[in-house]
Amino acid sequence: MEIQPQLKALAEKIELLKDQIQTEEATKTAFTLPFINNLGYDIFNPTEVVPEFTADIGLKKGEKVDYAIFQNGTPIIIIECKHWKEDLNVHNSQLFRYFHVTKARFALLTNGIEYRFYTDLEESNKMDEKPFLEFDITQLKDATVTEIIKFHKSNFDVDKIFSNASSLKYMKEIKKMFNQELNEPGDDFVRLFASKVYNGRLTEKVMLQFKELVQKAINQQISEKVSDRLQSALHKEEENQSQEEIVVEEESKIVTTEEELEGFRIVVAILRRKIQKDRISQRDTQSYFGVLLDDNNRKPICRLHFNGTNKYIGLFDQDKKETRHLLESIDDIYNFEKELLETVEFYAEVN
Known part of the structure; x- marks a missing residue:
């Protein structure tokens, strides 16, 4: 499934056009709908992609979510779109209300560049406060593309995505916390290491000293691991190149790919x-x-x-x-x- 080139082409289009996109509707047309189309859904089929999907909340009628993607007559993903310049952090409460009154198991909040996928891991039929999948389409990594592919029409399986969502969500939070500790180690984090190598009492002065030591040691260890991996890869690359040069020794033509x-x-x-x-x-x-x-x-x-x-x-x-x-x-x-x-x-x- 060649979705990665399509997403890459969309990202390039976004970088080229975004400064000319002045409205929310233009963002939907230029950025969001092409993304939905890349997932294999027919944006021109009103039984598959429904714009302005009704999501009435109690006595409050006429509430609509921007798009709903249907499968076998049932909504599977509801999508709320904002202008590409807007901060998504102030809009998830709106999607939270819509999620509660629809049958969809997944909700997407996007401004056409940032994408946040939600579900109800913590409490059934109640959208989680934090997304389980979050990415910037202009900075996609291969691992993220792998997760996006699971939402493609040809692959979509509610149970498989839901079971994987928990791991994605908590891994994301763990990595976020780990990065925070690397940048500014907390007392508990420092104490975890200091208590194993220092036999004295962990006074405030000692903790301050170990805070710097722990930060330096971990960052140094990560750098060394990365360096080792790179050196190993380079060594293998040089071996491969040497073998290739032997094989194509007689062919000196340069091919620009x-x-x-x-x-x-x-x-x-x-x-x-x-x-x-x-x-x-x-x-x-x-x-x-x-x-x-x-x-x-x-x-x-x-x-x-x-x-x-x-x-x-x-x-x-x-x-x-x-x-x-x-x-x-x-x-x-x-x-x-x-x-x-x-x-x-x-x-x-x-x-």
């Missing part, structure tokens, strides 16, 4: 904030795809290593030493915006 060109376009999109497009040039080789400033070998901006099983972007420091970074997808190049812009700024300062 669509993935390399797509990566180059992303780099150009980032760098155009600082420099003119015509100053950014490409130079493909057998082992990497290079991006240069002013078509000058002495001004390398980055290298795209897309020829092996894994993909890497090579970034340069002021000594022009290259460091490779693993990419889960080509879109991850956007994560290195700061480093790319700093490289260009450095060349400008030198000149």
Whole structure:
């Protein structure tokens, strides 16, 4: 099922058009309806996708939710849409009321860019306060796409999604808490480690000391783990490349792939904030795809290593030493915006 390219195309469209989208209705038409369509539902079939679905609440009549997706005559997902600039945090109470009076097991709150999926894990027929799946469509990871695919018309299974929702929700909360502890360890977190390595009394002064130690130790350990994984991957990549070079030794032709060109376009999109497009040039080789400033070998901006099983972007420091970074997808190049812009700024300062 090729849903990932469709979502990627929609994300690119959003980045291109969002500044021109001035109303909530325009957001629905340009962003939300294409997303529903990507899930395999016919947005032009009123028995499958129902706009302005009635969700009367008690004596209050005429309440409508923006869309309801139906399966076999029963609503399975209700969708409330807001303008793309709006903060979704102030709108979930409205969806909460609608969820209570419909038969749908899942609710989606979106502004066309952020998507939040809800269900009733904690209390039957009462929408949870926190979503079990949450993402920004312009920054999708492969793991998130895997979860989105489960909502596709061809895959939709209420029981399977619901049983998986619990794990998704609590894993998301655990990761959020863990990140908070990494950035600012709490007393309980610090005490957990300090009590196992320190035999004295954990006074306020000792706890303050261990707070810094715990934070440094854990972040260092994570960095070392990541480094080990990268080094192992690079070693395997070099072995693979060596084997490939032996096999294709007689074939010296350079083939520039669509993935390399797509990566180059992303780099150009980032760098155009600082420099003119015509100053950014490409130079493909057998082992990497290079991006240069002013078509000058002495001004390398980055290298795209897309020829092996894994993909890497090579970034340069002021000594022009290259460091490779693993990419889960080509879109991850956007994560290195700061480093790319700093490289260009450095060349400008030198000149």
